[in-house]
Structures are given as C-alpha cells and as structure tokens.
Amino acid sequence: MARKLLLVLAHPDDESMGNGTLILRHADAGWDVHLVCATRGGMGWNGRPAGARFEDLPEIRSRELAKAAEVLGLASVELWDYPDGGVPQEDQDEIAGRIRSAVEQLQPDVVVGWGPDGGYGHPDHIAVGACTDVALAGSGMPRFHMAIDAPQAQAWSRAIESGGGAGFTLQPVLAVDAKFEPTPSELERVKAAVRCHDSQLSPMYQAMLDTDERAWWMARNCYVRAPGSPPAELSP
Numbered sequence: 001m002a003r004k005l006l007l008v009l010a011h012p013d014d015e016s017m018g019n020g021t022l023i024l025r026h027a028d029a030g031w032d033v034h035l036v037c038a039t040r041g042g043m044g045w046n047g048r049p050a051g052a053r054f055e056d057l058p059e060i061r062s063r064e065l066a067k068a069a070e071v072l073g074l075a076s077v078e079l080w081d082y083p084d085g086g087v088p089q090e091d092q093d094e095i096a097g098r099i100r101s102a103v104e105q106l107q108p109d110v111v112v113g114w115g116p117d118g119g120y121g122h123p124d125h126i127a128v129g130a131c132t133d134v135a136l137a138g139s140g141m142p143r144f145h146m147a148i149d150a151p152q153a154q155a156w157s158r159a160i161e162s163g164g165g166a167g168f169t170l171q172p173v174l175a176v177d178a179k180f181e182p183t184p185s186e187l188e189r190v191k192a193a194v195r196c197h198d199s200q201l202s203p204m205y206q207a208m209l210d211t212d213e214r215a216w217w218m219a220r221n222c223y224v225r226a227p228g229s230p231p232a233e234l235s236p
C-alpha cells in the first residue's frame, strides 16, 4: 500500500506557494499526498480574473485549487468552509476535532502543516497549525511544521519588496529538519501549480514568478519537526 502524506493548510494556494516541491517529491516517489484546506480563500480579492465578482471568489478559488492539485499530483483535496481571515474566531475545538477525524480516516504516515509563525504571521495559518497540533498531541503521529531559514527569508523579503509588498514579518528558524530544493523540472511544475491560482496573481505574487531565481526560493520548502512529534524523518 502506498505511503501517505497529509497536509493540513488554511487557503487554496498554501499547497503550491509553500509546499510544491514537497508534494511533487512525495507524489513522484509513489506516495499518496492528501490535502485538507480549511477555507476557500474568499477574502483573497485582487480583481481577477477580469469580470469576476467578489462573491464568486470562493467558487473561483476552489476550481483553481482543483487545477493545482492535478498539476501537483495530489491524491485528494478536502475543502472546508471556515471563513477566510476568520479562522481564529471559529470554534477551535471543532476544527481540531475535524482534523483528528480526517487523520483517523486517512491514516497518514506523516502530517505537515503551519507552525506557530504562520509563515508570515497570517492568523488563519497560525490557527490551523495550532488546531493541528492540538488534534495530534499525544497521538504518536509524526508531524512537521513549515518553516523558513535565513537565506530563504532574505530571498522572500527581496521578492516582496520588488513586488511592492510590505509589512510581512518573517521569522526564520536557526536550523531546519528537512529541506526540499527543486530540480529544474520540479521548479517548472511548481510554477505551473502556482499559476493555477490566477485570481491571486497580484504584483507580489507575480514578482515571485518573474525570475527563476526568485521562483526557486519560493519552491524551496523547509520544515521543522513539530514539538512532541516522534523522531521521524520527512523524506519520501
């Protein structure tokens, strides 16, 4: 039976922007990679695609995620309807309970999700990550948090600035436990997956894709073992 990796994330595009190479590497090695995504990203409005209405965004982003899932070779996607930007205000016990049920049903070999930094401090990322940790506490399930190290934080900051973005707080970790650096062909596929999220192609997003150097740093995925996780390895 194929081994299984479960990602528990917050928004459509978290998988491609933050975990593309991890997913490809596992899927290509014959793993089944499953995704649970807590929101449909209904607040990520950039006025795209032309003619779209704000209220259509959850539907648009659900379709974009389905396309990206195909590019990345995900085995399944489960989309929940928690409000984009409002996950911390929802019932955290309920969310943790649903994550626990998903894990019991799928029986993954390892779970990956957001850590307490939420990448750049996004409250939904932090809440979904915390609920995942609560759900799996004491379970013996190996789990890892997404992380960035210092060189990646510098590369992201440069890209964010060149895209006109500001106000992101990146918290690089001193050492990572697992690192996935994209090969040229993996990089092309991660870029294709990110481009599936057309509604999200803001100037900052575009800046990440503009040069292969920036895209490479975007597609380079680092992880730390979650506190309390058994001493497992994250490698397909």
Ligand SMILES: [Zn+2]
Pocket: 010, 011, 013, 014, 122, 125
């Ligand atoms: Zn996100």
